[in-house]
Amino acid sequence: METIAYIALGSNLGDRLSYLRSAIEALNDHKEIAVTSSSSIYETDPVGYVNQGKFLNMVIEVATTLSPFALLDVTQEIEQKLGRKREVRWGPRTLDLDILLYNHENIETEQLTIPHPRMMERAFVLIPLLEVNAFVTIPTLSEPLTDIIDRLPDKKGVRLWKQKDGEDVFALFES
Numbered sequence: 001m002e003t004i005a006y007i008a009l010g011s012n013l014g015d016r017l018s019y020l021r022s023a024i025e026a027l028n029d030h031k032e033i034a035v036t037s038s039s040s041i042y043e044t045d046p047v048g049y050v051n052q053g054k055f056l057n058m059v060i061e062v063a064t065t066l067s068p069f070a071l072l073d074v075t076q077e078i079e080q081k082l083g084r085k086r087e088v089r090w091g092p093r094t095l096d097l098d099i100l101l102y103n104h105e106n107i108e109t110e111q112l113t114i115p116h117p118r119m120m121e122r123a124f125v126l127i128p129l130l131e132v133n134a135f136v137t138i139p140t141l142s143e144p145l146t147d148i149i150d151r152l153p154d155k156k157g158v159r160l161w162k163q164k165d166g167e168d169v170f171a172l173f174e175s
């Protein structure tokens with residue numbers, strides 16, 4: 001059965017825009033994944049480990065026939081292929097792909113937790129997520145997402161960097 005999933009992308013090393021584009025292309029090239037929508041691109045102050053460069057962050061919606069674990073394998077392969085090294089926890093990275101939501105499933109294993117365990121603390125995730133789907137619902141959450149975002153300290157550090165213009169995800173990457 002086809003699933004709708006939301007994936008957060010982040011990059012703060014090297015050619016950040018090009019890492020985002022390559023990751024979206026690689027996902028869309030997979031025969032069991034179609035990228036169906038995206039947010040704008042935001043430039044965001046680093047959260048957690050603050051002594052690092054600004055991130056570009058965005059969220060995409062995908063339709064997929066992969067299981068959540070197979071989708072995680074694909075996102076991790078793409079991170080590796082695009083040069084990701086894990087050195088400092090929450091530190092600089094060429095590319096980070098986090099699976100936020102997978103239909104309305106709740107998954108809690110050592111390898112994979114969905115909804116993503118830290119998404120509700122991150123305006124750099126919730127602002128683009130709400131842009132992609134203003135009616136998105138999160139399992140076990142009754143409060144409106146907009147109220148949650150209002151309380152998040154990092155929301156002031158989230159700035160629109162490249163506005164989405166129309167429905168074509170790849171148009172975002174044309175200059």
Ligand SMILES: Nc1ncnc2c1ncn2[C@@H]1O[C@H](COP(=O)(O)OP(=O)(O)OP(=O)(O)O)[C@@H](O)[C@H]1O
Pocket residue numbers: 072086089090091096097098099100110111112113114115116117118
């Ligand atoms: N929903 C999820 N999406 C992606 N990875 C997840 C998810 N839930 C659990 N993980 C696990 O988290 C591990 C660490 O991920 P990663 O190194 O990307 O963390 P990070 O980006 O440094 O921090 P954060 O998870 O806070 O964004 C991965 O190996 C993966 O198995």
Ligand SMILES: Nc1nc2c(c(=O)[nH]1)N=C(CO)CN2
Pocket residue numbers: 009010011044045046047048049055057090091096124
């Ligand atoms: N602004 C911003 N800060 C972060 C980010 C990120 O993508 N954007 N990712 C992190 C680890 O996943 C830690 N901190």
